[in-house]
Amino acid sequence: MKNSSRSLWQFIQAMSKNEKVFFKRNFVDTGNDEPPLYLQLFDAIEQQKEYDEDAIVEKLAPVLTRKNLSYQKHYLYQQLCEALISYEGRDLPEQQVYDQIRLIRILRKKGLLDEAHIVWKKAVVKAREAEAFSLLGILKKEFEKMILWSSVHTPYDELHTLARGNIINYDDYAEMITLRDIYTEILLLKRKWHFDIDDNSIHELKLLLTRVTQSSFSDTTASFWFRHYYRMCRVTLQYLLNKNIPEAFSLLRETVSDWQQHPEHIHTDTENFIEVLNMVNYLGIQAGEFDFIEACFQHPVNDLIRDEAYRANFEAVKYLSLNKVYNKTARYNEVEKLVRQMKVEYGKWEPFINTETNRTVNLSLGIACFVLEEYADALYFFRRGSYVKDGTREEHIRIAHILLLLAAYNLNNDRIFDAQYRATYQYFYKRKKQHPFESELIRCLNRTFYMKSYRDKVAEYEKTLAKLETDDEVQQKAFAIFNYPGWLRSRIERISYREYVTRRVKNAAA
16 A cells, blocks of 8 residues: 555545444454544544645654654554454355354364354354355364364264265256356456447457356256356347347346345345346336336335445446436336436445446446537537446447537537537547447438428438338447437427327337
């Protein structure tokens, strides 16, 4: 940790109130009347809204100087890390099993073998319940050592039975590890794109899908994680390849049900659960399963997500899903409520969500504002979505540039539109490669913006619509994010896009 960095300040600011209380109660020496210097340093840093090292030194002088500041910061950082490790490990089964393994070793070395056996039995049961397979391997090794050192008078029948009882056999365990590694590879590919995938990656995804379908998986397997990795591998691969979507959704439905029936894993593996909900968002929308999506995000099991960072990510995914559902079903009163809520809450979530989610939320907010005809806000959120770049989901940046031009078009301001058109044109010109629908939309917006005759505009809109009538998969995926043809038809009919979608939904339901 560099002395000049703000990392310690950021670390302390990121701590929750409960974590700070735990640190002060359990990791602070209170033997003296005067609080230790590192605690004074903690309080001084905690109170700062912006990190100011000079102010800290001045406040805590003469006990804190430039010479001992580096040491005190380093010592405080170590204490905070130990405190948070202890705090996080209180309710984690894996941590409890690991602590029991350490205790078994101590008892065994001291010759207290009966006591070691008692702890070992408890640890094995807990490890199997948590499917902590790596820790189970260590416990088997400890069992071997206890046999080597044990007295002949110790009964082994119960221990032997417990040692032999596995959730899955070693072949299935090896297969589960392979599926986990494949799933990691799939996630890395998924972060690059959800569509507009290059040919090499498509080939790689197909090879992975072939490998996964050859797995020894069975619906009756006792291992929760074997079921999870197999299903999520297939669900994500079929989603990315746009292949067998009904089958993929059926597997996703089974995955969600499995998590809801085994909520103990939500506490220990929240990231995996949120990724399942992410796929509910993407695949559920694609499959048109809107009722299922709402039911997933309203399920009481979600209340188990209490950690501030996890909760922020859950709420972001929930917003993305519900915003899509409400827009596609023309429930615009719900969209308005959602947008008002997001404008208040989003700032609290943003520090905890990753770049990809941040960009997706901004684009979603921009689309909602656009449909509600809040074009200035739409421009703001689209712009934020286009700025957030980390090498993931390049198709989102492309979509953001077209949506920016669309928002500028609807603001009907020459200066704003001209500036945005130049920026959009330059972005696509530098890329060299454009999809035909992107070129057609940009050209249509630029031409019609300056036309005075409504009849001429309609002719241009209809000409563009005719050119967009293709089965191109990338185009269809882009239009699923925002219905550009629907917007063009709303202009031809001289109604709002919101009214156009409402009519379409009512006609479909009739």
